[in-house]
Amino acid sequence: MKKILTILVVAGLIAGCSSTHYLNKGMNDKAIEKSVKKLKKKPSKVKEINVLKQAYSFANQKDNDQIEFLRKTGQPDIWDDIFIHYKNLKYRQDKVKVLSGNILSAIDYKYINYDDELINAKKKAAEYFYAHAMTLLKKKDKYSAREAYSDLKKVKNYYSDFKDVDTQMNLALFLGTTNVLFKIQNQTGIPFHPNFEDELLKISLTDMNGKWLNFDTKQNSGLDYEYNIYLNIKYINVSPEQVNTNSWFETKDIQDGWQFVYDGRGNVMKDSLGNDIKVLKYKTISCKVSETVLHKQSIISGYIDFYNNNSKQLVKTEPITAETFFNNVFTQAFGDFDALKPETLQKLKNSQAIPFPNDIDMIFQANAIMKDIAKNIIYNNKYIFN
Numbered sequence: 001m002k003k004i005l006t007i008l009v010v011a012g013l014i015a016g017c018s019s020t021h022y023l024n025k026g027m028n029d030k031a032i033e034k035s036v037k038k039l040k041k042k043p044s045k046v047k048e049i050n051v052l053k054q055a056y057s058f059a060n061q062k063d064n065d066q067i068e069f070l071r072k073t074g075q076p077d078i079w080d081d082i083f084i085h086y087k088n089l090k091y092r093q094d095k096v097k098v099l100s101g102n103i104l105s106a107i108d109y110k111y112i113n114y115d116d117e118l119i120n121a122k123k124k125a126a127e128y129f130y131a132h133a134m135t136l137l138k139k140k141d142k143y144s145a146r147e148a149y150s151d152l153k154k155v156k157n158y159y160s161d162f163k164d165v166d167t168q169m170n171l172a173l174f175l176g177t178t179n180v181l182f183k184i185q186n187q188t189g190i191p192f193h194p195n196f197e198d199e200l201l202k203i204s205l206t207d208m209n210g211k212w213l214n215f216d217t218k219q220n221s222g223l224d225y226e227y228n229i230y231l232n233i234k235y236i237n238v239s240p241e242q243v244n245t246n247s248w249f250e251t252k253d254i255q256d257g258w259q260f261v262y263d264g265r266g267n268v269m270k271d272s273l274g275n276d277i278k279v280l281k282y283k284t285i286s287c288k289v290s291e292t293v294l295h296k297q298s299i300i301s302g303y304i305d306f307y308n309n310n311s312k313q314l315v316k317t318e319p320i321t322a323e324t325f326f327n328n329v330f331t332q333a334f335g336d337f338d339a340l341k342p343e344t345l346q347k348l349k350n351s352q353a354i355p356f357p358n359d360i361d362m363i364f365q366a367n368a369i370m371k372d373i374a375k376n377i378i379y380n381n382k383y384i385f386n
Contacts, residue, residue, distance in 0.1 A: 019051045028059035043100050053107035063088050079125035086121055090114045126158040145176035178385045181225040182217045185232045203371045213385055226310055231374055234302040238359040242295040249286050252339040256283040287335030294328040298362035300370050304377055306384050315384055318377050322370035328354040
C-alpha cells in the first residue's frame with residue numbers, strides 16, 4: 001500500500017510541475033507541451049503565452065545552432081544528427097500551430113517548410129551509413145561486420161529498399177557471427193557403442209544461438225568455425241552387479257492364556273476372598289527378516305576443451321563426469337508377522353526384486369545425463385565466444 005501511495009504522490013508531483021518550472025530547468029520542449037495544453041483550454045492566459053514564446057524560441061535556437069555547427073565541421077557523419085534536429089524543428093512547429101492565430105502572432109510564430117532539408121539530410125545520412133558499412137565489410141573481421149550491420153540497420157530505418165541493403169545486412173550477419181562446432185573425441189582406447197556418439201551429438205545447443213553466435217553439432221562446409229568444443233571421453237565403466245543381503249530376527253511377547261499360582265507345597269494359592277489366584281501367561285513369537293540391496297552404477301568421465309581455431313590455442317578445459325545408479329531394496333519375512341515392528345511391515349511393501357538393467361542401458365542413461373551437464377558447462381562459458 002505504501003508503494004502505491006508513493007507512486008501516486010510522485011505522479012502527482014510530476015503532473016503538478018508548471019510550464020515555468022520546466023522553462024527554468026531548460027526543459028524547453030516539456031514547457032512547450034505544458035503551455036500548449038493549457039492554452040488550448042484557456043487561450044487568454046498571458047503567463048502561458050510568455051512561457052511558450054520563450055521556450056519555443058530557445059528550443060528552436062538550440063536546434064538551429066547545432067545544425068549550423070555540424071555543417072561547419074564538414075564531417076561526413078553529421079547527417080544523422082542534422083536529420084534529428086530538423087525533425088525536432090518540424091515536430092515542435094506542428095505542435096504549436098494548432099493554437100489560435102492571436103497566440104501564434106504573440107509568440108512570433110513563422111511557419112517554415114522543413115521537408116526539403118529533412119529529405120536531403122535523410123538521403124545523405126543513408127548514403128553515409130551505407131558507404132561506411134561497405135568500408136567495414138571489406139575488412140572481413142567479425143567486429144567490423146557487426147558495426148557494419150548496425151550502420152545498415154540505420155540505412156534500413158531511412159529507406160527499407162535502399163540499394164542492396166538487405167543483401168549487405170545478410171553478409172554482415174554472416175561475417176559477424178562466431179561459429180562454434182561441437183565434437184566428440186573418444187580417448188577411452190576402445191570403440192564406442194554404434195549409437196553412443198550419435199546420442200551425445202543430439203545435445204541441444206541451438207537454443208543458445210544468438211544474433212552473433214551459432215552452435216553446430218554437424219559441420220557445415222559453408223562455414224568457418226572460429227571455435228571447436230571437444231567433449232573428450234576418457235573413461236566409460238559399468239560396475240559389477242552387487243547383491244547384499246542382511247538378515248535378522250524380530251521378536252515379541254504376546255499373551256497366551258492364564259495359569260494358577262502355586263505355593264511352595266504345590267497347592268493353588270487363594271486370595272483374601274478364598275478365590276484361586278490366576279495370572280496371565282505369555283509366549284514369545286519371532287519372525288526372520290531378510291533385506292536385499294541390489295546396486296549397479298555406470299560412469300562416463302572426461303573433459304571439455306574450448307579451442308580457438310584461429311589462434312590454435314586451447315582457451316579453457318573443464319572436467320566432466322556423469323553417473324547413473326540402479327538401487328533396488330526389497331524385504332522379505334519368514335515366520336509370525338505379528339512379531340514385526342511397524343517400520344519393518346512398511347518395508348515389506350517392497351518385497352519384489354527388480355531385475356538389473358543391462359550394461360548398455362546403464363551407459364546410455366549416463367550418456368543422457370552427460371548431455372545436460374555438457375550443455376550447462378558450455379552455457380557458463382559462452383563469454384569465450386564474444
